[in-house]
Amino acid sequence: MNRLEVTELIISQKLAKGVKWEDVAKAVGQSKEWVTAGCLGQMTFTAEQAKAIGEVLDLPAEAVTQLQVVPYKGSLPTAVPTDPLIYRFYELIMVYGTTIKELIHEEFGDGIMSAIDFSMDISRLPDPKGDRVKIILNGKFLPYKMY
Amino acid sequence: MNRLEVTELIISQKLAKGVKWEDVAKAVGQSKEWVTAGCLGQMTFTAEQAKAIGEVLDLPAEAVTQLQVVPYKGSLPTAVPTDPLIYRFYELIMVYGTTIKELIHEEFGDGIMSAIDFSMDISRLPDPKGDRVKIILNGKFLPYKMY
Amino acid sequence: MNRLEVTELIISQKLAKGVKWEDVAKAVGQSKEWVTAGCLGQMTFTAEQAKAIGEVLDLPAEAVTQLQVVPYKGSLPTAVPTDPLIYRFYELIMVYGTTIKELIHEEFGDGIMSAIDFSMDISRLPDPKGDRVKIILNGKFLPYKMY
Amino acid sequence: MNRLEVTELIISQKLAKGVKWEDVAKAVGQSKEWVTAGCLGQMTFTAEQAKAIGEVLDLPAEAVTQLQVVPYKGSLPTAVPTDPLIYRFYELIMVYGTTIKELIHEEFGDGIMSAIDFSMDISRLPDPKGDRVKIILNGKFLPYKMY
Amino acid sequence: MNRLEVTELIISQKLAKGVKWEDVAKAVGQSKEWVTAGCLGQMTFTAEQAKAIGEVLDLPAEAVTQLQVVPYKGSLPTAVPTDPLIYRFYELIMVYGTTIKELIHEEFGDGIMSAIDFSMDISRLPDPKGDRVKIILNGKFLPYKMY
Amino acid sequence: MNRLEVTELIISQKLAKGVKWEDVAKAVGQSKEWVTAGCLGQMTFTAEQAKAIGEVLDLPAEAVTQLQVVPYKGSLPTAVPTDPLIYRFYELIMVYGTTIKELIHEEFGDGIMSAIDFSMDISRLPDPKGDRVKIILNGKFLPYKMY
Amino acid sequence: MNRLEVTELIISQKLAKGVKWEDVAKAVGQSKEWVTAGCLGQMTFTAEQAKAIGEVLDLPAEAVTQLQVVPYKGSLPTAVPTDPLIYRFYELIMVYGTTIKELIHEEFGDGIMSAIDFSMDISRLPDPKGDRVKIILNGKFLPYKMY
Amino acid sequence: MNRLEVTELIISQKLAKGVKWEDVAKAVGQSKEWVTAGCLGQMTFTAEQAKAIGEVLDLPAEAVTQLQVVPYKGSLPTAVPTDPLIYRFYELIMVYGTTIKELIHEEFGDGIMSAIDFSMDISRLPDPKGDRVKIILNGKFLPYKMY
Amino acid sequence: MNRLEVTELIISQKLAKGVKWEDVAKAVGQSKEWVTAGCLGQMTFTAEQAKAIGEVLDLPAEAVTQLQVVPYKGSLPTAVPTDPLIYRFYELIMVYGTTIKELIHEEFGDGIMSAIDFSMDISRLPDPKGDRVKIILNGKFLPYKMY
Amino acid sequence: MNRLEVTELIISQKLAKGVKWEDVAKAVGQSKEWVTAGCLGQMTFTAEQAKAIGEVLDLPAEAVTQLQVVPYKGSLPTAVPTDPLIYRFYELIMVYGTTIKELIHEEFGDGIMSAIDFSMDISRLPDPKGDRVKIILNGKFLPYKMY
Structure with missing residues (x-):
């Protein structure tokens, strides 16, 4: 198994x-x-x-x-996801990727938002025009080390 | 031009x-x-x-x-981004994609989070252990139409 | 199963x-x-x-x-379909993709035709020169949100 | 030129x-x-x-x-389109491709809908809940020749 | 099965x-x-x-x-065939593709050779320098419809 | 140049x-x-x-x-051609590739049809139901050498 | 089987x-x-x-x-081989491909070295600095047919 | 330059x-x-x-x-070469790759033939049935280090 | 097995x-x-x-x-690894690949670091700000042979 | 510029x-x-x-x-590098990737070696059998956050 x-x-x-x-x-x-x-x-x-x-x-x-063994991660069968719900997130990267990069660098300098020291929160946002999905991504900023 | x-x-x-x-x-x-x-x-x-x-x-x-013309969208040169900052977001989809799918479907049923009726907010979260990047994704839930 | x-x-x-x-x-x-x-x-x-x-x-x-569980969607085995009937639709996107984009934007402005709030109707169109397939795609226009 | x-x-x-x-x-x-x-x-x-x-x-x-010379056709820069409007049509093929195939074959037998003897009509469908895009695809059915 | x-x-x-x-x-x-x-x-x-x-x-x-059900067509495991016999035909498209396109357009105008209203004949051509394979492709010319 | x-x-x-x-x-x-x-x-x-x-x-x-220098051959910009006329030939390989292989091997044994000691003839075949494109491929059969 | x-x-x-x-x-x-x-x-x-x-x-x-049936050839699982021994041969093509092309064309004119009327010999070459692998590729030159 | x-x-x-x-x-x-x-x-x-x-x-x-600077190596524009002469060598790897691997390992054990401590010799082999190309690949065998 | x-x-x-x-x-x-x-x-x-x-x-x-038979090497399921730990090493090549190339060539001239006559050592480096992973790669330099 | x-x-x-x-x-x-x-x-x-x-x-x-602007990172033209020196590092990931993963997880638990809080040292290791390249990778271990 x-x-x-x-x-x-x-x-x-x-x-x-x-x-x-x-x-x-x-x-x-x-x-x-x-x-x-x-x-x-x-x-x-x-x-x-x-x-x-x-x-x-x-x-x-x-x-x-x-369940106690570290898995080989990666939950999707293709590099570009075909599932519409998951694809929308891929699309956000395609469309907003450079925007996110520009704004994080402008605020923090060179580095990344960690995907390891990271948490995520998914919730429903009631809205009369149709409820909304709210996702908060929260990751530590890691500056590139100069050496 | x-x-x-x-x-x-x-x-x-x-x-x-x-x-x-x-x-x-x-x-x-x-x-x-x-x-x-x-x-x-x-x-x-x-x-x-x-x-x-x-x-x-x-x-x-x-x-x-x-700037007033609708552009052909897509801001990245490759299907899998090579830039480390942008890749981390791609990695989140690879690792958390099925999780996001499960939780949104459990809450809302079949449908997607819109990437069009959508807004994003990027901010700095001060933290003594190292400041954090906080990104709020906010998209309307669109249920699949039954017809 | x-x-x-x-x-x-x-x-x-x-x-x-x-x-x-x-x-x-x-x-x-x-x-x-x-x-x-x-x-x-x-x-x-x-x-x-x-x-x-x-x-x-x-x-x-x-x-x-x-059948009551939301599936991981995507019904085709390859990114470019090999089946001739299905390929013709892919070809339509390759050939007419930018045309569809231009005309929808000219009519509606920036946004997309929803593939979720969407219905499709396939029917036979009798024609003496050979019957025709008529497919009506009907999707809500979703304008990009300005925020 | x-x-x-x-x-x-x-x-x-x-x-x-x-x-x-x-x-x-x-x-x-x-x-x-x-x-x-x-x-x-x-x-x-x-x-x-x-x-x-x-x-x-x-x-x-x-x-x-x-403009009078037959062009090398294909209007998109990548096999899987990155532009959200165009991608939605690709998604329709990914999700509905086998459905379209089943229904056309059930109605017409083995063959294809021509993408050459073909016309398309794009129009706006007023709707109080938000206007809709209506696209009619109209192609001759071509049965596979038995020989 | x-x-x-x-x-x-x-x-x-x-x-x-x-x-x-x-x-x-x-x-x-x-x-x-x-x-x-x-x-x-x-x-x-x-x-x-x-x-x-x-x-x-x-x-x-x-x-x-x-055998009476319309199959999902496509007989090869990879987009570029690895089998040498089949690859030679792919190579012909790579080398002669634009030539075939030029000559058919010069003779018929814009359109395609149908791969559906199509027949093929494979035979042996005796030749003292080594027998030859003769393949006749025969497809209806389909002009692009102007509408 | x-x-x-x-x-x-x-x-x-x-x-x-x-x-x-x-x-x-x-x-x-x-x-x-x-x-x-x-x-x-x-x-x-x-x-x-x-x-x-x-x-x-x-x-x-x-x-x-x-024009007297041997060129680096390959006339198409992508591995899977996007132009509809050329794609039809690719489709023939996808659909008929294994058929051609079976029939040539049944007739000639293991080997290939040469794409080098090869000639091609493209002509118009008048037909009351619509003229047809006739393409004759003619290549030497090369048996695999046993050594 | x-x-x-x-x-x-x-x-x-x-x-x-x-x-x-x-x-x-x-x-x-x-x-x-x-x-x-x-x-x-x-x-x-x-x-x-x-x-x-x-x-x-x-x-x-x-x-x-x-064993008496002609097989669908192609012995490797990926287009670019991952096994180091086999990769070295792929690397030789990447590095020396154009060199081989130039030298064969300079000697023979336009055409190819057959991979069908072909034999190969692999042997050990004793060498005090470390034994060497010697591989002789021997294929008939096939000139492009002019027609 | x-x-x-x-x-x-x-x-x-x-x-x-x-x-x-x-x-x-x-x-x-x-x-x-x-x-x-x-x-x-x-x-x-x-x-x-x-x-x-x-x-x-x-x-x-x-x-x-x-010419005195070490170049970024790789002489071909695509991962699978389209030029027929160069493709034949790629085909040899596809067809004979596992054979070469088996025979070198049987003779030498685990390791590779170096593509760096390597020489190549291309020559014409006169043959009444048509001259042949003879290519000698000569590379040092490098055993995997055990440590 | x-x-x-x-x-x-x-x-x-x-x-x-x-x-x-x-x-x-x-x-x-x-x-x-x-x-x-x-x-x-x-x-x-x-x-x-x-x-x-x-x-x-x-x-x-x-x-x-x-275990005594030479295996077909390559331990990962995709060309670009999806597992975050392994991806970081791929990222190092994407980001630092040309740097490593420049510095090795400046020190050693044209050639490579062997991945065969090679050893690796992975250890923990205690650090008050968080322990570190230390990996030593040690490979023989192999100069390109001039011939 | x-x-x-x-x-x-x-x-x-x-x-x-x-x-x-x-x-x-x-x-x-x-x-x-x-x-x-x-x-x-x-x-x-x-x-x-x-x-x-x-x-x-x-x-x-x-x-x-x-030089003071954060660049879009990624120094190589292809996903699988063609340059032999750089490829060897890619090969190390292909061959040793799962090994590195197993050993780091055995020592540290689930997490990654940072490629951001990271330094690298490249030096020459004199050796009578041929000098060696020694590369030290030194990255902070980042444990997956539980939340």
Whole structure:
């Protein structure tokens, strides 16, 4: 059983049991964003966290062990995503990539926003003209080291 | 003079005059994110906005006209970006893409977050352990139409 | 059983039972275009709709459950389609893409035609010189938000 | 002066003179869709049509000659388009490609919708919830020859 | 059993029974070129034709049914073929593509040679310096429609 | 002046002088197919042939010299051609590639049809239902050497 | 059992029996280069040769039959090889490709070195500074046909 | 003047002066293979060698200086070469790549044939059935270091 | 059982037994870097080394035999790695590639750093501001041979 | 004058003046690795550093200004590098990528080695069997944030 099979098992168990990601997150005690990413094979759980997930989703011991191993990350099947929801984010990079770069450099100088020391928050923003998705990306600025 | 040449002219004029994107944005009267994107060839300005940019950056009339034409969008030279700052956002999609998909669908059902009825806000978050970049993505949720 | 397997099962059941897409659509109570897309793994059905499909095509309960989950969309195996019928539509984009862009922008300004708030109608157009395929694409215009 | 340069000249002349595609189409005496495609380097004009375009847009004789030569078609710089408006059409193929294939085959048998014996009509559909883009694709069905 | 599996079954049955493509073609009553293409998953057979193939190659009923379904066409695993025999034809397009284009346009004007209303004939041309392969491509010329 | 520039010069001179490929071929004394390929930068002319082309098209001495140099072959800008006329030939390989392979091997054994010891003939086939393009490919069969 | 499975079976049988490629070649009565290529799915054996290989490696009858069928050639999983030994040969083409082209054309005129009427010899060249690999490529020169 | 421009200058000067690569090689005092590779921008000359080339081809001082700088290597415009002569070598890797790997490893163990401590010799092999190209590749075997 | 399956078996056995790569390396008597690479299918073990690994990880005889066969190297599924840890090294090449080239050539002249006569050492560098990863690459310089 | 042109100017000025990267580095007062990367368009200099470079290489004021702007990073023309020296580093990632990943994760847990808070040191290691290149990569370990 490799990690990909664990991911597929988690998805089908979640469906069969009618559990929500929020429920899994609560059992783990971390945010729904980070826990979902881990369940989808992108993050690494501690022994305790993995055990909690195993209990919520009724996973075999081997799967619980696998959840504690650092995975080979990358959750999409193609370099340019075909799924419309995910593509919109790719499009934002295509359209706004240089804008983000200009504004971060103007504010912080040369460096990057970390994708590791990073958190994300996804929420619903009620709006009479149609509710909105609000996503907050929050990453440490890392300046290029001069040496 | 095509739009790409207008973009390059804007960048070199901005450098020569020591103007900041914030200054250009103020002249236009919109957010720095949207105005920068427009100056980098991704958005379309009204006649008045284009004229204001032309004055701040001392652009020729032909460039001011071009800024009012809808551009062929896409600001990056390769499908997978090579620039480290921009790549980190691509990496977020590779790692978190399926997570974002799961959580938005759990909350809203089938549909997407619009990249058109969309706004973005980039700011600095002071932090004693190192300041952070905070980016808020805000897009209307569009449900798939059943017909 | 993942969604791809559900799609394959639907195709083979439809063949074995001699059912037409139109028949499935009637059972669901929506257009043949939307229902076919859903059966091919691109749309999400309500519990009632999924149940109706399950009855028409004699699907197991697990498949009926899967039909209610939002799928990872993208129905083609390659970025440039090899199938001649599908390729012709890709060719239309290659040849007419900039034309469509010019004409929509001239009429509506900067923005896009939504592929989400969208419907499609495919029909036969009798013609003495050889019948014709008529496809109507109908999508909401979404103007770029200025902010 | 090659065809690409003629296209660029047409675009800048059109902008400078404030002419609309509809105006050019009227001068030619064909639809705005076909004429725009031709002006963007995808179709071939007769001597008379080319002359009319040359007059409307004040083009040099060499450009008028070039418009009568069959061009190497393909109007986009990348296999997967980056421009959001054009991408939406590509997305429709990714999502609906197999649906279109199934429904055309169910109606007509094996064959294709011609992209050559083909016409297109783009119009605005007023709608209180926001106007819509309506595009009619109309192509001859060509059955595969059995031999 | 999907169409790919039917193709593989046909190939192994043909090998086991020592049948030639010509023999299959005779049973079907069409050319060896069209029948082989159909057996390799690229064309659609009538019920009668499929039955004949089933008898010659001893195929199960499910395979005979599959042969009557329009397949997703495209017989090669990569965009640029690696097999030397097939590559030579790709090379001909790379080297002679613009030549073919020039000569057909000079003779017929703007349009294409149909790959649908099309037939092909492959034969041996005895030659004392080494026999030659002679391939006749025969497709209807389709002029671009002006509208 | 490199070969690409010679090709572009030939195309513009041919257009300006209203010369046909057939005329150029007659001056050279070879087929229109081979001569056109050479003029488009894919074949190598003898000194005498190059001189004849130079006279017909009024080329400078440097261009005449370049025509005698073996070119880097490959006449298309992308691996998968975007031009509809040329694409149809690519599609034939995608659809019929394995068929051609099977039939040549059945007739000749393992080997290839040469694309070097090769000739091509393009002609018009009058047909009441619409004229047809007839292309004869004629290449030496080269068996794989056993050693 | 397809040819790929035959190749894998040959490799594992060769390993289990401790046979060398040279031994297989001797049983066949041809060079080790050609026989190895055939065993790896790139060449076609006569009935007698296939039988000899079947005996040396203890293959089932079905595999022996498969070895007599012309395979779909191409032994590598990616267009640019990742294996360092094989990559070095790709690198030679990247670095020396134009050199080889210039020198063969200077010596022979326009044409190619056949990869079909071709043989290869791989041997060890003892050298006190470290033994060397010597590979002789030997292919018929094929001049482009003028027609 | 960058190295690419030096290469183009060398090619046009060589053509204008009617010099052969062998002549350039003699002036340099090394093999025609290595010298041609260097002139085509793949190797680095000493001051003396560069001066000799400059004299034979009448190059400006700046070009002579450039020939002494290590170039960014890679002489072909695409990952899969389109030129038929060069493609044949790529095809040899596609077809024989795993064979070469097997035979070198059987003889030498794990390691590679160096493409750096390497020489090549291209010559004509007279043959009554048509002359042949003989290419000897000669590279040091480098065993993988165990550490 | 092919080498890929051996790699997967090793990974799952290592996980099940709670063995560290360092432990495997000690059993083999070589560095942890080289031994891990071998266990992941990139290096070749002697009979004795393979036996030691088999004992530590409780592998079947067939796996032990496989470990002594030279593998087809290349450990990643895509040309541009998606895993963030591995991508950072790719990024270093994208950003620093030309720098490394310039500095090695300035110091050593034309040639390469061997990736075969090569060793690597990975260690932890304690640092109060956060521990660091230190990787030493050590490869023989190989000058291009002049011939 | 864009940054690419500045890089080209720096390279040609460095060549014309016979300056070494070490000399430029001394003028700047930082390491030769970082300064070379900056001169090649990958890092950003302070006003003072840029002025020092301008003096050493005799650059115009516009170039000195450009050196202070954060560049779009990525120094190579293709995703898989063709230059042999640079390719060897890519090969190391292909071969050792999973090894590096395993060993860093075993030592540090989930996270990455920073390519931003990073330094590099390239030096010559004298060795009687042939001098060696020693490269030390030194990057801060960044653990994935749990949130």
